Amino acid sequence: MAEYKLLTKDFGAVGLQTLKGYERVGGYQGLRDAFAKFTPEALVAEVKTSNIRGRGGAGFPTGMKWSFLPKDVFPRYLCCNADESEPGCFKDRYLIDESPHQLIEGLLIASYALQVNISFIYIRGEYHDQRLLLERAVEEARAAGYIGRNILGSGFDCDVIVHGGAGAYICGEETALIESLEGLRGQPRLKPPFPAVKGLYGQPTVVNNVETLCNMPHIVQRGGAWFKALGTEKSAGTRVFCCSGHIKRPGNYEMQLGTPIRELLEEECGGIWQGRSLKAFQPGGGSMQVLLPQHLDLPLDMNAVQEAGSSLGAGAMIFMDETTCLVDVSMRLVDFYRHESCGKCVPCREGTYFESELMHRLEAGLATRAELASLADICSNMDGRCFCPLGDTATWFVMSAYKAFGDEFEAHCGAGRCPVRAQATALVA
């Protein structure tokens, strides 16, 4: 197992961003096959067979999510979640930048399977150029008869609307995304009812990540059984991993699931930069718990990483070398959650405030040991007590880092400055 190009196979082909370029590499054949070979029900079954799990973070089986839609309740809606805002995550941007039509084809295949006549792509406000690219691709696809009435003579109608967000991480949470799409403040809804039953405009709704949908043309063309055989038993297929931090070659790498993390780091990313060694890494983006060098031999498998106490999350790998201050990293992540908390529930709104104030004092070397001791208290009053996962995950990295690097956290207490940075500066000098 190693790098395996499924979604990214044709990336770099001339004009892939245009309809002509995409058709040249076999684009939209998956949609034709879907119409020719599958009824909508059979297509849902095929996606179930593929064992594909959602690529947005939670890893929920996509086929199962689709099968939760109540029968005979229409209209239904499909929303593509392109609100990618997880710290360290930039794969959806890459997938859209390189091949916008692959996403649109996947969206149309899913729309056909779910019998959806209006689908949305909710893209974060910061991805302005990507939104324009998608809008242009949608118009091209419409002009060519892939979007609109009676698509390719199949009798299936589907419109696609690209909807731009405006700077809110919380809108990546599916019910907040739906609220935002309805023209409201992006605050999460109480579940149940789940979106599959009562989602957008109170109708059955499915929300799928960009990468999940990009897999659909390949599952249709190669079959669910083929896809299932790729990767591991619990994590089928490939994933695009966003690698960043202290590595020689940051970037997106599509890997067959099951490949050891070490291979991704050493062969694709070129290893840790400047001849230094790895201190810690975060395997699933800003929300996920810290892992250590001894975890490098873990396979890129959602369950295996979970058993090690973290998660592959949204597929963002942030590598940190020996000079990194874990208190500083924790502070930045906590600041992020404080900034992005929607304010709906008290544990998150107040908890992220207290966390952030404490971490700033700690990083500056001003916090006392008693203050540091209150960190666990703050976090335990948040994790599992917030309205949505944003508040829970605001505690995961900082608590795992405190557990793994307790000495480093304690060395900051009363030090009057960041001891790690002081040491790193001395090393470099």
Place this chain on the structure above:
Amino acid sequence: MTLQVETRTAIERARDRYPVARSAILPALWAVQHEQGLITPDAMSEIAGILQVTPSEVEAVSTFYSMYFQHPHGRHEVIVCINVSCALRGAEGIVDHLERTLGCASGETTADGAFTWSSTVECLGGCGGAPTMQVDHHFQENLTPDRVDQILGALRSAGSEGEAPASLSAAASGQDSDESPAQGSAGETPLTTPKEPAPTATSAPVVKKRPRRPGKAAQ
């Protein structure tokens, strides 16, 4: 202030496109901001009229999302990411350089009204090219102080001649557009085109001043 005909038309088209008109609030606010450079109470009332909601509902939405401005910004918007991936690769050095070069703090506008800049913990999604910033919505990656100088310098010289192309506001409405704005063409597509004289550092209200970080990532 009344909205331009094109902006109203863009909002009406968005309204007609969605199954429920109120879904067009976000596209409508984008269209207004691209025309006027900010979201004013008058414009919100006008949006409310077109979409058949109350002005307070439009205001509730516009103040929730961090990319809508309630106060005038400079002609160019510079946003620097200081989240983990960028911090690990020197974002604070870029922040310090911008503060020195532009002569104002994060969240403020330069005296000549050319730039509003801010550092943000909201990950921009440019981690593979860290450190990263966005200038007028376009990504600028693998930054060094020299590269920052080049980017800002190009904008200053372009700014003395050009105005915002209409394509940005047309495309921003979330509607069909025949325009094909060039990708990544920083320097040609200002985010906002204020109708009024640009604010100065002393008079401009600070829209969102984020706390400066006392600590810096170890390099």
